Amino acid sequence: MTDPMRGDKAPLGETRDGSNQQRSDAKSARGEVPVEFEKPIQHRHGAGQVASSPDSHVSSQNEPNKKRKRWKKRSRRKNANAPSGSSQNTAISQDQASAANVQSERPAQPQQAEQNKPANQHFKPSHNNNSKKRYNRQNKHSTHQQPLYAALDLGTNNCRLLIAKPMKAGQFRVVDAFSRIVRLGEGLAATGKLSDGAMDRAVGALKICASKLARHNIRNYRLIATEACRQATNGEAFLARVKKETGLDLEIINRETEARLAVSGCASLVDRETQSVILFDIGGGSSEIAAIQFDERRTQRLANHIKSWTSLPVGVVTLSERHGGKDVTQQVFDAMVDEVDKLIETTAPQNMLDFAPSIDTFHLLGTSGTVTTLAGLHLNLPRYDRRRVDGLWLQDEDVDKMLNQLLSWDIETRSANPCIGPDRSDLVLAGCAIMQSIRKRWPSNKMRVADRGLREGLLNDMMAKDGVWRRRRRRRNSQNNQNQTDRSNNTQTNKPSEANSSQANSGKHNE
Numbered sequence: 001m002t003d004p005m006r007g008d009k010a011p012l013g014e015t016r017d018g019s020n021q022q023r024s025d026a027k028s029a030r031g032e033v034p035v036e037f038e039k040p041i042q043h044r045h046g047a048g049q050v051a052s053s054p055d056s057h058v059s060s061q062n063e064p065n066k067k068r069k070r071w072k073k074r075s076r077r078k079n080a081n082a083p084s085g086s087s088q089n090t091a092i093s094q095d096q097a098s099a100a101n102v103q104s105e106r107p108a109q110p111q112q113a114e115q116n117k118p119a120n121q122h123f124k125p126s127h128n129n130n131s132k133k134r135y136n137r138q139n140k141h142s143t144h145q146q147p148l149y150a151a152l153d154l155g156t157n158n159c160r161l162l163i164a165k166p167m168k169a170g171q172f173r174v175v176d177a178f179s180r181i182v183r184l185g186e187g188l189a190a191t192g193k194l195s196d197g198a199m200d201r202a203v204g205a206l207k208i209c210a211s212k213l214a215r216h217n218i219r220n221y222r223l224i225a226t227e228a229c230r231q232a233t234n235g236e237a238f239l240a241r242v243k244k245e246t247g248l249d250l251e252i253i254n255r256e257t258e259a260r261l262a263v264s265g266c267a268s269l270v271d272r273e274t275q276s277v278i279l280f281d282i283g284g285g286s287s288e289i290a291a292i293q294f295d296e297r298r299t300q301r302l303a304n305h306i307k308s309w310t311s312l313p314v315g316v317v318t319l320s321e322r323h324g325g326k327d328v329t330q331q332v333f334d335a336m337v338d339e340v341d342k343l344i345e346t347t348a349p350q351n352m353l354d355f356a357p358s359i360d361t362f363h364l365l366g367t368s369g370t371v372t373t374l375a376g377l378h379l380n381l382p383r384y385d386r387r388r389v390d391g392l393w394l395q396d397e398d399v400d401k402m403l404n405q406l407l408s409w410d411i412e413t414r415s416a417n418p419c420i421g422p423d424r425s426d427l428v429l430a431g432c433a434i435m436q437s438i439r440k441r442w443p444s445n446k447m448r449v450a451d452r453g454l455r456e457g458l459l460n461d462m463m464a465k466d467g468v469w470r471r472r473r474r475r476r477n478s479q480n481n482q483n484q485t486d487r488s489n490n491t492q493t494n495k496p497s498e499a500n501s502s503q504a505n506s507g508k509h510n511e
Contacts, residue, residue: 146165146217147165147217147218147219147220148163148164148165148175148216148217148218148219149163149164149165149166149172149218149219149220149221149459149462149463150162150163150164150213150216150218150220150221150222151221151222151223151224151454151455151456151458151459151462152209152221152222152223152224152248152250152455153224153226153453153454153455153458154184154202154206154223154224154225154226154228154229154250155184155225155226155227155228155283155284155285155454156183156184156185156188156226156227156228156283156284156285156286156315156317156318157181157182157183157184157185157283157284157285157315157316157317157369157427158179158180158181158182158284158369159178159179159180159182159184159202159205159206159209160177160178160179160454160455161176161177161178161179161209161212161213161455162174162176162177162455162456162459163175163176163177163212163213163216163218164459166463166468166469168469169469170267170268170300170460170469171268172459172460172463175216176212176215176216178205178208178209178212180205180208181423181424182198182201182202182204182205183198183201183284183317184198184199184201184202184228184229184284185198185227185228185231185232185284185285185315185317185318186198186317187321188228188231188232188285188317188318189318189321189322190321192231192232192233193232193233193234194228194229194232194234194235194238199238199241202238202242203241203242203245203246206242206246206248207245207246209246209248210246210247210248213248219466220462220466221462222251222458222462223248223249223250223251224250224251224252224253224454224458225239225250225251225252225253226252226253226258226283226285226286226454227255227283227284227285227286227313227315228284228285229250229252230252230254230255231285235252239252255286255288255311256309256311258281258286258288258311258454259281259288259289259290259306259309259310259311260290260303260306260309260457261453261454261457261458261461262279262281262288262290262367262453262454262457263279263290263292263302263303263306263457264301264302264303264456264457264460264461265367265450265452265453265454265455265456265457265458265460266279266302266365266367266450266452266453266456266457267300267301267302267303267460269365269390269391269448269450269452270292270302270365271363271448273361274294274361274362274363275293275294275357275358275361275362276291276292276293276294276355276357276358276361276362277291277292277362277363277364277365278290278291278292278355278362278364278365278438278442278444279292279364279365279366279367280364280365280366280367280368280434280435280438281366281367281368281453281454282315282316282366282368282369282370282371282431282434282435283315283316283368284315284316284317284318285313285314285315285317285318286311286312286313286314286315287311287312287314287315287434288309288310288311288312289309289310289311289312289344289348289352289438290306290308290309291306291307291308291309291351291352291355292305292306292307293305293307293355293357301464307351307352307355308348308349308351308352308355309352310344310347310348310349310352311347312340312343312344312347312434313343313347314339314340314343314434315434316369316370316427316428316430316431316434317427317430319336319339319340319430319433319434320426320427320429320430322339323335323336323339323430325425325426325427325429325430326411326425326426327410327411328407328429329407330407333407333429333432333433336429336430336433336434337433337436337437337440340433340434340437340438341437341440341441344437344438344441353441355442359443359444359445362444363444363445363446363447363448364438364439364442364444364446364447364448365447365448365450366435366447366448366449366450367450367451367452367453368431368435368453369424369427369428369431370428370431370432370434370435371435371447371449371450372384372386372389372390372449372451373419373420373424373428373431374394374399374402374403374432374449375389375392375394375449376389376418376419377402377405377406377417377419378392378394378398378401378402379392381418381419382418383418383419384418384419386451389449389451390449390450390451390452391448391449391450392448392449393446393447393448393449394446394447394448394449395445395446396439396443396444396445396446396447399435399439399447403432403436406428406429406432407429411425411426414428
């Protein structure tokens with residue numbers, strides 16, 4: 001006769017105790033552990049055979065999955081909260097007993113031993129696989145996986161870093177950036193060398209730049225130093241210290257390279273209808289001026305159209321140290337402008353001094369903290385916003401108005417302005433004096449503001465040299481050609497089917 005719980009044959013006339021012992025021995029042989037619970041009400045089926053109540057015949061496969069999961073969670077919660085030994089003495093219902101019977105007859109799983117451990121030792125976050133897939137989908141096009149380009153400019157007044165990835169032709173997207181006023185050239189005009197405090201500030205900023213560079217997948221980079229390291233007698237020793245403490249190997253560029261990089265960084269801001277431009281970059285220790293003239297063969301590379309250039313050995317730091325930057329009166333401001341006028345006369349080449357473009361097709365293009373400060377004052381910004389400043393057009397009367405306003409403010413008022421701040425309050429009027437001298441020499445009705453410069457020029461040159469924009473253009477053209485080929489193939493494959501259908505129709509008509 002067949003046991004309804006096990007499906008195998010049991011000998012007739014066997015007692016209740018004997019049948020239970022037989023099942024226990026069979027389970028032990030299979031490596032299973034029987035579950036002990038209070039005996040339910042039993043019914044006799046035939047001579048000498050004992051079976052459980054009809055409820056115990058229900059298989060777990062017939063129960064809903066949600067009900068089984070709820071029961072398992074409830075049983076685990078009870079076992080975790082119950083004291084030791086109490087689970088065997090606790091009475092359970094017949095439905096739970098039948099489910100336990102079915103579960104006890106299944107092969108033992110390795111995870112059952114893990115479930116007996118405390119919760120804090122085997123806890124795992126839920127949905128690990130799904131979260132990992134989401135993470136991979138989100139980081140499929142992450143900037144950490146794509147090669148990036150980095151440019152660092154250590155100037156007389158600022159330390160700037162820019163990390164970007166190339167986009168469509170001639171453009172890139174900024175991934176990370178850093179800028180800090182370090183005043184590396186402080187006291188340089190008087191002593192001829194970099195002071196210890198200035199070098200310490202610069203090294204501290206460069207350490208931050210080094211950590212940012214280490215966090216990204218940099219394909220190509222260029223790290224430059226400008227006027228302060230060019231003039232200082234201990235400039236080379238300072239760069240050796242920088243390499244030892246930060247790992248950054250900076251190169252000192254000459255003035256011509258600095259002027260070309262400034263032009264390359266501002267190429268996209270030149271008006272298309274413009275025939276000539278005077279671009280100036282007012283730095284901390286030097287100021288670069290480039291005369292740009294377009295001809296019939298106009299290209300997007302602005303540096304190819306430089307007619308003449310010059311680099312004035314004066315900047316906002318050196319000029320403010322000589323004339324004072326805190327209490328600047330109209331007389332002091334005029335003296336600073338006269339000094340710059342003389343430097344232009346003695347430094348600029350003759351063809352640049354004779355450069356007199358038509359005022360209708362000519363404009364100034366300024367890239368410096370001085371020009372961006374004037375733009376922020378003109379917009380009356382509560383906080384400096386590069387998106388609103390970069391590319392802004394200023395009329396000639398607007399610039400005069402901002403100059404007069406700055407000359408009427410004392411040092412405290414300039415420091416309180418959010419577009420100037422205390423770090424630039426003693427430098428802004430020195431920069432305005434350099435700009436005013438350029439405006440006098442090459443007058444124009446309008447001036448465009450550029451919040452960009454050497455870093456953008458470095459990035460443009462590196463990306464153009466590596467040909468990343470050409471590869472993107474070729475890839476896009478190949479995709480377009482492939483799409484056109486697919487469309488033509490589809491058109492050709494559709495034509496025979498139409499011809500066959502027309503022939504079939506004509507055949508039917510003839511029949």
